[in-house]
Amino acid sequence: MTIILFLKSEAIRKELNMQKSDYISEQRNIRVKLKSLRSSVWKDDLITLSVKSQIRTELYGYQQKFNRLLTFKDRYLVNKTIKMFDPKNNSFDKEILCKNIDYLIARFEKKEATK
């Protein structure tokens, strides 16, 4: 039992380190992409399928790549933002979308320490 737990925790530790490494190398580009999409939505009023698809793809990417690093609040916000693009959702609030993107931009300012 102890060995199984040890092996599991070792696997999690390795995954966490890998995600931290990816995070550090990608966080700047992620901020650039989010800032550009926020400007497209807010300043250029572009809520096209292409922009929605880009935002959704980014968010799904964060769920996959950084699931061990994101806090509960981060994951909740990512899920909530993805749901905004649900075709069944008739109302779409630009301001709330931008507010959520603001949070994510700030989130990706955070430095992650690696061993």
Place this chain on the structure above:
Amino acid sequence: MNMDTAKKFITKIIDRTKSKKLQWHRLADNRPGVSYPFDVADINFYDSYCFDLDNSSNVYLVKDEDEDIYLYLSPGNSLPTQNIFASYDCDDEVLAALGLRLYNLVYSLFPNIDSVMEDFINLED
């Protein structure tokens, strides 16, 4: 390259594109197959757009297969020589984000192929 000047330059391009004072046209290669009479946004492997700054220079907006976006300033009709920025390689985050924003805006100017087909189908004979 002076980053502040580049930012002002791209911001001005964005503003003039939105007010339709700048006309963009597409340069990318077409895939083999039926060619449509309209410039559409999403049929190509990579995209490049251009407008004439004045009679003697061009600005090219290019997205390559790795999704990097470049803005080139080309004096005269020669090949682009002055790279204004590359979206992700650019040191300045604000400038890089401006470039991506410009790309989204220019891309939106060209209709989706589905809407083009629908409009054509609905044309009255």
